[in-house]
Every structure is written in C-alpha cells, then in structure tokens.
Amino acid sequence: MPGVFVNYRTGDGEWAAALVKRELSARFGADQVFYASQSIRLGEDFSREILSGLRRCEVLLAIIGPRWSGAVDREGVRRLEKSDDWVRREITEAFQCGLRVIPVLMDGIDPLAEADLPDALKRLARCQYLRIHHRSDDLDLPRLVDELVELVPELVTAKAAPPAPRVDRPAEGELRSPVTEFRRALAEPVGHTVTDRVQAAASSVLELLTESRYPVSGHLDDSELPAELEKRLTGYEHDLAPLLRLVAIGVRSGDRRHDDLWTALVDRFLRPSPRDRGAQDVWVNAALYPALLLVYVMGVAAVASDREELVHRLLCQTSVDADGRTILVLRALALRNVVDPRHAAALPTWDGAPPRQALSVQLRQVLSRVFFNVVDGTAFEWAFADYEFLRSLLELHDGAFSSLGEFAVQLDRDDSVIYERNLARLNADSALLRSGAFGGDPAEVAAAWRELRQATRARYS
Template sequence: MSGLLSVRAAVGRAVRRPSGRREGRASMTRVFISYRADDDSFATVHLDQRLAARFGAGNVFRDSRHLRPGADFEPKLWRNLAGSSVVVAVIGPRWLTGGGTDNRLLRPADFVRRELEFALELRLPIVPLLLGDVAMPAARDLPESLRNLVNHQFRRLHPRNAEATVQQFVDELDDAYGDQPPTRPGTVAVVLASAPPPAGLSNLVRKATADSGLAAALVEQTAVGVHVIQPDGAKAAAMAGDFVRVLTDALHGQPDLGRLRVALHFGDVAPTPDDTVLAARHLANEPLLDDVLRATPGARIALIASDDFYQTAVRPGRHGVDRSAFARVHIAGRDAWVQAPGFPHPRGLHAASEPSAPPVATGVTNNVETVHGDLVMGDKIGHDKNVYRSGR
C-alpha cells in the first residue's frame, strides 16, 4: 500500500478503536484544524474524528463540519480560531500549491495563510502535522508573515504506524493543552449609527482597525452599526488611542457617514464574545451620548467606555490616551467613562452641587464626575472635583 493510502487506512482504524485513556471525558480544550481542502483531506477528516472523540465534537473546529451551506463563514471561522487552545496545521503534499502549481501561500487572500497569520498574531500555539514523507516547508517558501512557522515543533503522521502516531499525537495535545480554558480577554467596540447604517461604515471601521495596527480585529456588520472584536487583550490601549483617533479623523473626511456613538468594553471575547458584546451594546445605547452630541456640534463621535475598559486601557496612560478628557458617569450602580474625541471634555452634562460623599445612582439619573490630570491613588481615588447630572 502506498504511503498516503496506508495513512488513510491506518487513521481509519485508529478512529474506530478508541484508546480508552481519556476518551469521552469532558474537556475545555478547543482545537482548530487548519488544512487545505484539496490537499489530503481524507486524513484530515479522520484526524478530526479522533480529536473529537477525545475533546468533544464541539471543541474541535474543522470548517466543512461546522459551517452550514450559505452561512456567512468568516465571522464564525475567526471567532472559533480566536477561541482555540491550539491550532493544528495539517501539511500534506499539496499544502503549498493545492491542486495547481503556484505557491498559494504567497497570495494575501489565501485562507490557509490568513488562518495562520491570525494565529501567530494572537500568539496561539501552532503544531504543524506533516503527513507521510512531506518535508517541513522552508522559510523561503513562506511569506514573511509566516516564516516563524518553521520554528514551531512539528509532528509527523507516519504511514507505517499511523494508528500509533495518531494516538500519540492526540495524547500529546491532551498533555500539553488539556483542561486549559480557552478564555481570552479582549476589547469589543460597538459603533452605532442611524438605522440602517450608512453605506461604507463597515469599510471605514475595518480600515481604521488596519491603520491602527489591529490586525487580529474582527469587524462585523450589524443592523444598526458595526461590532469590532479585538481578541488580543494587550491591544486594549490601542483601541482607546490609535483606533479612536484614526476613526475620528476618517469621519471628518466623510461627512455623509453622520455622527456615531461608540462603546468600548473589556472582557472575555473567546470562545464566544456574546456577553461582552451585549454589555458594550447597552453602553452604546445610553441616552447621555445623544446629550453629548447635541451639545458639541463639531463632535463626530460620542464615546463611552466601561470601567473595566478604562482601568485596563485608559488609566495607565499608554498610546497617547488623554485620561483627563474622560468624565466618569454612574449608570445603574456601575462606573463608565464618557468622552467626545477631539474635545478636552464632554459637553451636555448638567452641573450639580458637589456632594460630601460619592454620589449614588438612583433610577435613571446619571451622576458624572470629571477627573483632570493624574489620579491621586491611596485607598481609593481622590475626591470628586465636579459632579454632573444628565437632567433625566
């Protein structure tokens, strides 16, 4: 039997005979299989089955098994990749070229290339799995963005003892990444406009993320605006600084896009960002943002950030973020922070007398304090300097 045919047969036998060591137990490990459909997809299918038997079918992502016909596949693809514990890159004899002769990895839009670039950007572990006698690709055959892949320790699926090597590979993944919750903190930005959103808004937001160096940001069009999911927690400060600044500048050049409400929230974005997106959407719909826009005719954006985001990305003062331009507002017992990008202070907030104790939010009243310059830190933040009410 030839090399790859024997791999197929032996992998099939491995799938039908579970090891019993850890089979069937609950797992938090999530595995993303990156492969080329016109490479040796037969081996990939059975590898998927073997991994699913160990980690659970819902924890192993292979696009053709998870994506329904007609689905908008890109958001689901990138969300699953961002929520992975480990990426397995299956490399067969046609991995570079597919069914043709040209090196497809040199095309920027090639999905295998984009998957691995995304994984490297997020510093996810990548395990190359070589099929048969296939050699590890040379650095000269890879685009510059993927050349680090040659430094990743690979594993090989041998044709003569594929049953044992598949089992060993699954065991090694389990030992290295088993029971590691794939939760990943990051930032969600909700950009709301009039409904339906102006044409070109999603493209503008997508360009703003690229120009801000946020290569891993996921941009999704919604019925009334755009969601940006940045799954790299280390880039939160860039969202507060570079992204907001680039987006504001771009809006001044395109008045037809109107004025926007933008909310920023920091929380878990993988394996699913739903709770973090929902929190950001609630903030983006706060009526006080309309007050800010009405009181500031030249402002293109009214920005609100959750306290989780502020403490992570704004308060440290990185990426040129001016924290003195933010006003603190208490909404339903929680702190949030308001800004009109390009202005030293958000307008439209009605002054009230300064209390002797921290204000308590009641009903729909929004109490806001402004902190200028450095925060005085001791047991708590220093006394309020100004307190505002929205008049509601």
C-alpha cells in the first residue's frame, strides 16, 4: 500500500512534522501516513513497527530543523554519527528500500551539504528538497500535497483495508490536490471550469478581507506601527496564498482564453471601499496589498510565458476609480502607494534592505514560494526582475516616476545586463509594443530607458 513516512528529530521539528501529518492525513487518510508517535500502539515493539511501516511506504519526508544536524547525545557525540540514531536509521533504510526521500527544510535552514553529513547520509544532500515556513505554512503544505499527488498518484486512489469509508478520509473526489485539479481544468477545451475555480477562490478570499478583520480606523503610535503593519501584510499573504497559486499556474500556462479573467480579478480586488473619517492612511494603503500581490503574480507569470502584452494590459489598460478620478493600475499600485518606504524599512523582519527596495525584496520572497514548481530557480529570479524593470519603464513613459524595484541595485552596478536581456521585448515588432506600450515607438522606449538610468544613478549613486 502506498504511503508517506514522516521522519523527524525529537526536539527539532515536531511542529512541522505535526502539521505535515495533519495535512496529509486530511488529504489521503490517516492510514496513508506513518507518524511514529501516533501510528504505533501502546505495548508494540516500536523498532519492528517503525521498520515495517517504513517498508510499506513510497515516500519518506525528512523534516529538518535547526537542531537536526548538530544534536548530540549525553556524551557529546553527534547523533547523526551513531548508527542507532533513529533519524539516521530511518533515512538509510528508506534509501535501501528504494523510497523517494524528500528533505523538508524548516524556515531559513540552509540546504544540506554532503561535507556536513556522515557517509551513510551524504545522498540526502543530493535529494531535491522542499521548504516549510511557519509564516506561510498555509501555502507550503498544499504545495507539498500537490507534489505528492503528482509523484505518487496511488495515494489518491488507494483504499483503506476495510471497505467501509473512514471518518478521517475525505470523499474520493476531495482527495486530489486542488492545484492538480486546476491544472487538469486548464487542459480542457472549454475554459469555464477555470473561471469558476478562480472566481470561487477569489470570493473566499474577499470574504476574509473585511473591516472587522482588517480595520482601517484607529491610530497607533510610531513604536507600535511597524509590528502591526507587518502582521497585517503577513495576514494578507496567508489569506491570498491559495488564490495566488492558482493565478500563477493559470497565467503561466500561456492560455489567452483566460486574459479577461485576470483583468476581472484585479478589478474585483481594486474596488474602492467607503473611507470613513477615522481611517488611517497606512491601513488604507495597506489594503491595496492583496491587489498588488495579484498583479505581481500575474506580471511575473506573464513575463515568464513571453506574454508581455498581458503585462501592458494589466498595468496600463486596467484602472480603478478613486475619489472621482480614474487611475491606472500602474499608478494605483506603485510600491510607495501601498507601503511607505519609511514604514517598510522599520518592519521587524524586513531589515537589511534599503527603504526603496524593502517591499520589492519581500514580494520576491513571498512569490518565490508561490511559483515553486511553476517558474523555479533562476528563471523565477529573472522573470521577477524583468517584470519590475518593464513596469518601471512603463511608469516613466506614463509620467512622473514613483517606483524602483530590487533590480535597481543590479542596474546601478551594470546597466547593460537587464536591458540586453529585454531587448527582444522592447523592439517595434515585440508583442509589448504591438499591444500599444510606449505608443508602439522604440524611440519612446529609449527615452524611458535613459530616464530610468538617470533615476537609478540619482537614488543610488
């Protein structure tokens, strides 16, 4: 019977292991997940049961936290060096039995290095890993489920030994990952299912974005504001996580049938809400963050799919009504209009980035998890930087400049690399200019490029 074995070190990764066990049990059924503290009954031989349970599984998840590698016994000997260490023993047994072994790194743990592992475990450093962050487990855990569904389809269709359904096993149609189902819907010749799924996910998110949950009234002093602002932005990231994943996959597919869906989605999240007299600007501005996240996901996915005309449509042909004025998304969602750079620089865990780049750095980190296994690694880094580069050029062409992303650091050091990488996107025959960007005139691109270089030098030189 296919199954998943959860391997973790006591005193190191319990919270992550427990979350993984709970999520996998809810998706596949508790009988499909081996978790030693709950899968072995009182009085049973734990050594025999662990090895027996492991040999019945298809996958071992090695939960790796900050004490996983350096934990020592009472004599000061590193546990991983001891052949009777159960973490080591389970992993080596999994390799010997031919299981797929997936390291799951907690929070900011560095990838494993062979040099730091005993010979019996060096292979683990060569296994492709996943990450789980305590701030984004609601995104990371469904991603793990999605990966397992694709790697071990039998997890979806496997039946428990008794023919009667178990109360902890969802109905058959609910077992498959929502992301996997969405990918299947994208392949259908008629796209209504895609629209229905995305709009339903958007409605669920919008139900969370209420005044009671995210109030815009009330004032905080300067000492309290940074932590509360960071808490609010993190809340938005968590609430939007499932929707962002669907949007990333949908736009990345390159299917033009759904372009109206993406612009309609932005419109739903940019509808102005009544602003009472007690509203504080910092909270009103932060309320734009969900729309900013959506547009960034769409923009990065569009660039990665060579759909620059969609970037232009989203930023320059979609607008919002505010205070009796019509404002392009390009302007409404300029970074400084969402989070003031002074506030961004003061957020507790955003330190280390200059004020003008702090929000850009945060967006890149958040989106890197959204795009896992959609646009990964270097391809994601380039797509993110290229999107911000194109957005800045479009801003400069439209009028007064207001945003510079993280790419500006590279631009200041070597202003040719990113421009040369985007040359094909900026000529007269490109989809971007043919869609109406820069008036279709390469000379206007050149003028915006000169202004961008000057702006970069003025801010960073």
